[in-house]
Amino acid sequence: MEMIISLIAGLVGGNVGGVAAKNLSMGPIINSVIGAIGGLGGGQLIEMLGGADAVAGAAEAVGGMDMGALLGQAGAGGVGGLVLTLLAGMVKKAMAKA
Template sequence: MELIIQLIAGAVGGNVAGAALKNLSLGTLGNSIAGILGGGLGGQILAMLGGGAAAAGAAAGGGLDIGSIIGSIAAGGVGGGVLMAVVGLLKGMMSK
């Protein structure tokens, strides 16, 4: 369940970053794809750093608590935005 939240938040984060950084935008589809990948990566990195331990305990207990949901949204959104910006920057550098 957390992965789905992170992927959706990543897509939203990628599109928000694309709207804010017009010169790095990859278009709606490109922003969404980069955001989804970044959201998944951001969530996995957070889990490796220990932020996923509480979420894993909550999921094993039969449900998600609000803290783990907010953490998944934040990690997915930030990861999606960052990856979209990095891909947009690389695309811009390669086109010159």
């Protein structure tokens, strides 16, 4: 479940990055793919650093799901997708100049 949340949040983060920095955007499809990859990376990084509970703070169990952990995964995935999309855009722009 956490992986799916990270993928979706990364996809959204990648597209937000593309819209926010139009000069670094590579189109919605590429932004989505790179964002999803970044979302997975961000989610995995948060897990390695102590889990999403450490980032989201005290979590409450709602319906058997840890909402704090899910929100932490979503935040980490969104930021990961945004950052990786912007970095890829910067690399593409730098390579185009060369």
